[in-house]
Amino acid sequence: MANKKITKRDEDFAKWYTDIVSAAHLASYSNVKGCIILEPYGYLIWERMQKVLDEMFKKSGHQNIAMPMLIPESLMKKESELINGFAPEVAWVTEGGTNKLEERMCIRPTSETLFSDYYSNIVKSYRDLPIKYNQWCTVMRWEKETRPFLRGREFWWQEGHTVHETKEEAEEETRFIMEEVYKKFFYDYLAIPSITGLKTEKEKFAGAEYTLTNEALMYNGVSLQAGTSHYFGQKFSKAYDIKFLNRENKWDYVYQTSWGTTSRMIGAVIMVHSDDDGLVLPPKIAPLEVVIVPIGREKDIQDLALKYQEALASKDISVMIDNSEKSPGFKFSEAEVKGIPIRIEIGQRDLENGEVTIVRRDTKEKMQIKKDADIASFVQETMDKMQKDLLEKALIRRDKMTYTAKTLDEVKKIMDNEPGFIKADWCGDPECELKMKEIKGLKSRCILENEKPITGKCVVCNKEAKHLVVWGIQY
C-alpha cells in the first residue's frame, strides 16, 4: 500500500524526492529565498551523521574550532583563484547597524581564507606542525536554482583545514580523509557504494593543486558529488604568508589541505535507498531504530511493549512505543515514511499464539518470532543484515548502471537509454570535456587513478588517452 502523500518514484523522480523531504519532515521551504529549514527529523539525521564523522575526525587527531562567519573582501582577495571561483556567488554584508561599512564582507562560502590568516599568526616552527582543525557550521552560496539538501544558498557542513611540514604529509592527509573517512562513512554508515578519484583541472576546487572527490550514483542514474578533499600545496600559504622555521632552521611555507562533506548526504540517502512508501534509512544512521506499535491497550500487550523497550534500550538500541491515538495502519505508514528500520507489532491474535511480528523497513519482510525470544539480539541481527543488504543492493544497481564506452556514439546510445556512470578514455584536453558536455550535460565525475585507459584513445578526439574517466550528469 503506497503512501498517498508520496508521488511514485518511477512516475516523477523529482517530485518523489521532494515529497519524501516534506512527508518525513526532513526540511521545509522557508520564506528566505533559497534557504531551507532543517526540521527536527532531518536535524536528528544530521546529528547522527555529525556524531559519527566527528568521532572519526577526533580519533585521527583532528580538533574542532570555530571561525567567524564573515570574511572581509581584502582577506578574500589574497588568493586570486579562490575569489574568482566564489565571487559570483557570495552574499555581501555592506551595512552594520545604521552605518555603511568601510569594507564590505562576505558570508563565508568556505573558510580557507580565514584559516590561512589564522595559521599565519600561530605557526612559527615545524614543532607547531601539523595542525589539523575542523569546523562544523553553515556556509552561504548565492545559488540561483535550489533543491532541498542538494543545492541551497545555506547548507550545513564540516570543513577541515590542515597545515603540514611536508608535501608528503599533506598529500597523505588529503588521501586519508577521502579513503579512510569519507569513503568508509559512505560504505559503512550510509550504505552507499561511492567511487572516489581525482577531479580534472576544469572541475577541481578553485585554488587547489588537485581535488579528490567522492561520487555517488543516485537511483535515477544521476551522479552526486558528496565529499571532496583538496591538496593546496603551498598556494595558500604563499598568498597568506604561512611561514615556519623548518628542521634546517630555514623559513618555509606550510603544505595545506582542506576537505568537506555536507547536509547533501541526506539527499543522497533519500535518492539511493528510499522507495514509494518514504524514507529508507540505513540503521547505522537512523535516529530512531525501532518503533513498537501495541495494537490495543490490553495489559499483556502494554506490558510486553514496555519489556521490549527496556530490553532494547539496555543494548543501546533507540526505541519508542507509539501509543498515540492513531489507527495501527496510520502508525505503520508513518513509521515507513520516516524510514524507521524495525517495526514491532504486538497484537492480541499474535499474542495468543505466543508471537509478535517484526517488520523490516527496506524489504517489508514480516517475521513472526516467539514473544519470549531475545528481542534485542533479534533486532540487532536484523538491522545488521539490513545495513549489509542495503549496501549490496545499491552496489548491484551501481554496477548495472556503470557502462563503458569506446566511441562517442556509444556514449550517446547509453545516454539515450538511461544515464549512469560512463567509463571512457580521455586525452586530458578540456576541449574534449566540453564536447562531452554537449551530450545531455555529461561532465567528468573523476579520473580513476588506479585503472588504465580501455582503448588508449580519447573517446572524443581519438588522440592518445591519458586517463580513464567516469562521466555522468550531476545534481
Add this chain to the structure above:
Amino acid sequence: MANKKITKRDEDFAKWYTDIVSAAHLASYSNVKGCIILEPYGYLIWERMQKVLDEMFKKSGHQNIAMPMLIPESLMKKESELINGFAPEVAWVTEGGTNKLEERMCIRPTSETLFSDYYSNIVKSYRDLPIKYNQWCTVMRWEKETRPFLRGREFWWQEGHTVHETKEEAEEETRFIMEEVYKKFFYDYLAIPSITGLKTEKEKFAGAEYTLTNEALMYNGVSLQAGTSHYFGQKFSKAYDIKFLNRENKWDYVYQTSWGTTSRMIGAVIMVHSDDDGLVLPPKIAPLEVVIVPIGREKDIQDLALKYQEALASKDISVMIDNSEKSPGFKFSEAEVKGIPIRIEIGQRDLENGEVTIVRRDTKEKMQIKKDADIASFVQETMDKMQKDLLEKALIRRDKMTYTAKTLDEVKKIMDNEPGFIKADWCGDPECELKMKEIKGLKSRCILENEKPITGKCVVCNKEAKHLVVWGIQY
C-alpha cells in the same frame, strides 16, 4: 608559583581575564573586527556545555531544528518592538553575487521572526500544540565595544522557541526553563550560584511581555546576565498570524516563549572560579578531567601511568598521559593554565614509598595516596568534592558581596567601597532606575519575586515600593 603569562587578578582584573583567555587557548582575536575565533580548548568546553544542556532540553521534550541565518527586512519588521530593539545593531546583506538585492536581509540577531513565520505555516489546531523547538547556532549583533565571550559581534548560543495552547502552559515553560534548566545548570554544572528573577520593563527583551533572567556575580563584583527566558503572550502570534483552532473549534492565537544561553557562560566560569595560575574548571564541564604526568621514562613509572589511564577511562573519566618533551614543571603549569581538575604525578621518589601524588587544581592541595589504591574512586570522590567546594566558595563570596541598602547614601557608600549585588526597594518608576544609573552605572539586575521590600519605600524617591530589586553594574 604564579604563571608569568597571566597578569595577577588583583592587579588588573580585565587584563587577567584576557590573559587567561589567550593562555588557555580558549579564543583569539580574528582579523574580522569584533569577532573571535573559538579555539580548540574553548570549543571543547562549549561542546561540554552544549551536551549537558542539549540533554536537558531533549529530556523535557524539546527538539532541535535549524532556521536560515538571514531574515528579510519585511519579515523582521512585522513585530515593531523587536525591530526597534535590534535594528541599530544588525548586519545587513544588500548584495548577492553580483546583484543588489531587491530587499535587504539581516544576519539573525535572534530568530523570533523566523520561528514565528514558520509556526504560522505549521500550526493548525490545538492538536499540534505545544511545539517546543531549540536551535544551536551563532547570531550576530553589531556591537561597538567587544570583549572575548562577554560581548562580541558573533557569538555561540542556543535559542528555544515554543508555542502553546494556553497562557498558563506558556508561562510554565518560561519558568521551567529558567528554574529547572538554566539555574540548575549554573548550580550543578558551572558551580555558579546565580540569582534568578524578573527583568524590569526597561530591561526586558524587546517584544516580550516579561523576561526572567539568570544573573551571576563575578569575582570583581560585576554582574553578568547569563541566560534569559521570555514570555511573549500573544504579541508575536498576533503580529505573525500564528492561529489555531482551539478545543471549542474557534480560532485563537498561540502563547509563545523564547529563551537562550550563550558562549558568555565560558566568560562566567573564568571570572567566578579562576585564579592567578589560570583557568579553574568545575570537573563536570572540564573536557579533560585528569592529566597524568610521569616524571621519567622508567618502566615502572610508565606502566603505572598506563594502568591508571585504563582504570580511569573504564569509569568514563577523561584522562591523558603527558609524555611530551617538556619539563615536569612546565607540564604542571600548563595543566594549571588549562584548569584540568586533577593532576596525577608519578615520580621515582614517591614510588619508592609506594605512593603517588594527586593534586587538586582549585586548592592546589597535594595528596599522597598508595599506588595500589582504587585510583578511579579516589579521583571521582576528589572531583565531586571539588565541584561542591567551588559552588560553596562562590556562594560565600556572592553572599559576602550582596548588600542591602535603604537609602541612596548607603548605595553610594557600598559602591565607593566595591561593587556587588545591592538589594534595595523600588517603586516601579523607570525614572528612579535612571537615577540609580548615575551611581557608577548601576542597573536593575532583577526583581526578586519571592522577597518582600525591605523598608517599603523606594530607595530613590521614597514613594511606596512595589518590589525588592537587585541592582548591580554589568558586563
